[in-house]
Amino acid sequence: MQLGLREMYHLQLSAQPSISFLSVMKHRTMQTSAGHTLYFWRRPNCRYTIKAIASRNDVFRTRICRSKHMEKLQNGYLFTEISMLQSLYRDKYPDVKLISLGVGDTTHPIPEIIASAMAKKCFGLSTATGYKGYGEEQGDRELRYAIAEVVYKDMEIDYSDIFISDGAQCDISRFQLLLGSDITVAVQDPTFPAYVDSSVIMGHAGEFKREAGKYGRITYMKCTPDNNFFPDLSSTQRTDVIFFCSPNNPTGVAASRNQLKSLVDFARANGSIIIYDSAYSMYISDDSPRTIFEIPGAKEVAIEIASFSKYAGFTGVRLGWTVVPKDLLFANGFPVIEDFNRVICTCFNGASNIAQAGGLACLSAEGYKAVSGVVNYYKENAAILVDTLQSMGLEVYGGKNSPYAWVHFQKRRSWEVFKEILDKTHVLTIPGTGFGPGGEGFIRISSFAHRESILEACRRFKSLF
Incomplete structure (x- = not known):
């Protein structure tokens, strides 16, 4: 074992x-x-x-x-391991105030208007008139309408293209199930580890190449400061599926409109499908696209996965959505949405009625204002972290369009830096190599913390560096 x-x-x-x-x-x-x-x-x-x-x-x-395929997996899942490490560290040093800036778990309370909507729905389930059992597997129709209107306004995304889920990460695996084991896959490097791990489990990967830190058969698209964290598509081989996250986790960098246009053009030229993760789209502060469907032609090559977790505090509530445009077709002309609907109906009974009531409240005028305030709070935290780390002479990326700072430590290994920070400052971060070989030499620092913890962590960083 x-x-x-x-x-x-x-x-x-x-x-x-x-x-x-x-x-x-x-x-x-x-x-x-x-x-x-x-x-x-x-x-x-x-x-x-x-x-x-x-x-x-x-x-x-x-x-x-x-x-x-399971035997090919290396170690455990990154964020689970970091959470375990956090618990073990606290057990070993019970008198130390550990500050967790590692796993991207939100800390700000869910806004009252949203929590109240969920509480009302929950109370209604105890009444004969308010009780409801199974809903549509695709999700509450009112919520799907609201997402189409608020998030995809003027993009010709119909409510019926939208599927409500129990979170973006779950839908990543459902698409792996949908597409089967014979496809080829490309990921950004560094990348969110679920893309790679789920690909390995499904049989898309070859053996792990220890010296390179990569799995065979998976195409790693190198994303570094030298290429503005966007892959060189001119030298990227064709794959069936391209996993792409913007704003990126872990680098915190959002792709520009021109970059996403080149990605869509690349997918169209190769007949590939982009699985586009927009979980952090509400953190975008500049004119970078918040959805892949702002790019002409994207509906014929892209699926978008989104989440309420990182802006509405739903990490524990579990609610997200996926857009599968009807224009997206398999090689034989069959609509991808039909097969995804079949997978959903077979493998999923729909998101919680209570969680969906909260999601609907998020998209009301008052709810949207409230969650925007939460996002701004985390963005202010990120700005504090970035300013502090840069003032110490460190190379820092991200933070502007995401809740993550991606910090470079030249000529040092990520786990070595991670251990030094943890041992000497009692601040938990995440070593960059957990996101792939392209993360070597980097540390990801999360802004999902209370303000006093962010300020204290900055004081400790200054004392160390």
Whole structure:
């Protein structure tokens, strides 16, 4: 079996209680009371793997082989590992005030007008007249109308093109299911790890190439300060699917109109589908497009995935949507929306009625004003972080059109910097290599925190750097 970061760290403590947090562990083996042999070895990016191999003959096993695709996955899922690490750090240092600027979880309360709408819906479910069971799998029609009117006004996106979901990340995997295992995939590098991990699980990837930090068969489109974090499409090979996130997670950079036009033109020339993640679109402060459908021709090559999580505080409520234009067709002329609708009806019973009531409230005039205030709060946090880090002579990207600062530490490894920041300032960030090999040398810092925590983190950064 594969053990994750939590088990690894507990074993470190039990084996050598005096070792420092995330210190280097030499290659060795350990026998457990359950009769398993644990094998430890170091990975190049300073993370560690433990595999336990059953050594007892009386352990029952099924006759089902583990998926060969699951076996290709490296470590655990990035944000889950970071959350576990945060919990373990607090357990080990209970008297230390840890500031979490790592996992992008919102901290500002849901605006009252939105919470009230959900509470009203919840109370109504306890009455004979207000109770409602299953809704349409595609989502509440009133909410779909509101999204079409507020988000996609004048873009000829019909409410019937919109599917309400339990979050953008879930729909990423539903599209993997829809498209099957025979497709080829391209991702930005660095990139949101769910695109890669779900591609591996579905069988789109080859073996992991440890020295390169990449999976075979996945095309990594390099995005660096040198190319303004937009890939060189002239040297990018054709793939069936292009995962693209703008504003980007983790770099925080939004693609310009001309850049997105070139992306759409590239997809059209190659007959590819763009899966466009616009989860952070409300953070855009300049004239960068907030949706791919601002670009002519995008409806024939693009699907857009969006979310209420990062601007309405719905990370725990779970609500998002996906737009599948009717103009998007498979090679045989069959509409993609028909197959996606079939997947939704088969694999999903629809988003919570209560969450959808909150989403509808977000799009009212008063609700939209309230969530815009929340977004501005996080953007002010980001500006404070960026100004502080830049004043210390660091190269900082993002922050303007997103809640993330992407900080470059030249000639240093990401996990090394991550560990130093954590050990010396007690601030949790995310190492850039967690987002792919293009993230080496970078740290992602989130602005999703209370203002006093942001200011305190800045004070600690100054004392370290």
